[in-house]
Ligand SMILES: NC(=O)C1=CN([C@@H]2O[C@H](COP(=O)(O)OP(=O)(O)OC[C@H]3O[C@@H](n4cnc5c(N)ncnc54)[C@H](O)[C@@H]3O)[C@@H](O)[C@H]2O)C=CC1
């Protein structure tokens with residue numbers, strides 16, 4: 001498939017789409033009449049480059065090419081995906097589709113980032129309504145997986161399936177919204193919370209900061225991992241959802257919300273909120289806040305990844321799709337050389353107060369290299385489920401050079417001994433040609449039933465013998481067998 005995306009409107013959201021496609025290996029063609037568009041997209045891209053690649057435990061494909069076009073027809077030329085992210089005005093969006101549909105391929109998918117318009121409202125009067133769907137993203141588009149994919153009966157089912165596959169291929173989670181509605185699903189929640197919050201400020205109940213604390217210290221974190229219904233099911237105790245509803249159902253008749261009244265957006269209310277927001281966050285620039293947000297999101301999403309849960313499970317599925325071809329198997333590797341066992345970007349949450357990768361994360365990277373080496377030898381998930389595995393008995397790390405978030409690192413592994421229950425490996429970590437660190441590990445094969453050392457399977461013995469023979473001529477690596485010596 002031709003991987004070319006056209007970005008029509010390159011502001012906050014269009015810039016995020018551009019980054020998502022580019023960092024997943026697509027060529028991106030941008031049309032935006034704003035003379036500052038290239039600078040603005042460049043800044044979004046800088047943020048994306050430091051945060052997105054490290055979310056993955058696999059290397060992303062090589063970055064695609066970015067080009068800017070003065071003419072919309074030129075921008076959509078050859079594009080498989082066209083993403084419209086112009087300001088939220090229906091007349092403008094419809095005018096934009098008219099211009100671009102005259103030039104684009106009838107097979108291209110046109111997604112609209114609209115926060116609130118229904119797809120049927122955007123398809124009205126279009127040259128080919130069947131090409132246009134809503135694909136509503138969440139800011140920052142380069143990190144958050146959700147896309148609300150809202151089609152209408154005018155869209156052929158094959159186009160909807162193609163849209164889902166394509167969005168998934170760049171790491172999104174397309175949520176198929178089956179019945180169109182103003183503001184789709186998620187923005188209806190955001191609107192409800194926003195209205196309630198405006199009342200709380202207007203009525204002098206809470207400041208903008210107190211409202212944010214109420215969210216981020218409690219239910220916001222809870223929602224990020226379980227959403228609303230699963231969280232309330234747990235809150236119902238052993239009796240679950242039914243008990244929860246019996247207990248809190250009556251509250252629906254109590255004055256717990258002012259949701260149906262809309263506070264009037266007077267100058268006074270706008271000033272009050274803007275002033276409180278300045279007092280709360282004015283010490284940070286918007287770019288600083290974006291970086292703080294991205295650091296937090298990466299940390300939280302990587303924690304969910306380790307649990308294979310929610311947004312973390314989506315990241316793992318994206319990694320699984322990237323894995324074939326990213327790291328060599330036993331058959332693909334040149335066994336006469338140290339074998340590539342890790343290729344990835346350094347994630348934001350691996351760096352520390354010194355502004356570089358924390359010492360503990362070197363061990364995490366080397367442990368991943370050992371896991372991959374075991375997998376190559378045949379000690380994979382199925383083998384481990386059958387009761388055999390390796391336990392590490394000793395590690396030695398040498399820290400040679402520093403490395404920063406976003407840097408692309410590779411680890412290559414030499415087997416120093418692989419015989420019977422013993423496995424001795426030596427990992428070298430590089431950024432390009434620069435040696436960053438070495439990690440040496442001694443492991444013992446164990447039975448997971450007795451928790452005692454045991455002989456590996458014949459297949460693993462054979463794999464170790466094959467690697468030993470192939471690597472027999474490699475020099476013993478510098479630094480292997482080293483220890484911290486007593487100062488003279
Ligand atoms: N900002 C947000 O939090 C979110 C916004 N959205 C939706 O994304 C869309 C864009 O919103 P933002 O990026 O926030 O707005 P924005 O104001 O940051 O960007 C809009 C961009 O469109 C460009 N533009 C204006 N007229 C154009 C035209 N005729 N052709 C091409 N480009 C044109 C502007 O120069 C600007 O760069 C809206 O539909 C909005 O509802 C969706 C999710 C979140």
Ligand SMILES: C[N+](C)(C)CC(=O)CC(=O)[O-]
Pocket residue numbers: 114115137138139187190
């Ligand atoms: C405020 N908003 C309606 C534009 C928000 C969105 O559409 C989604 C988001 O990123 O919060």
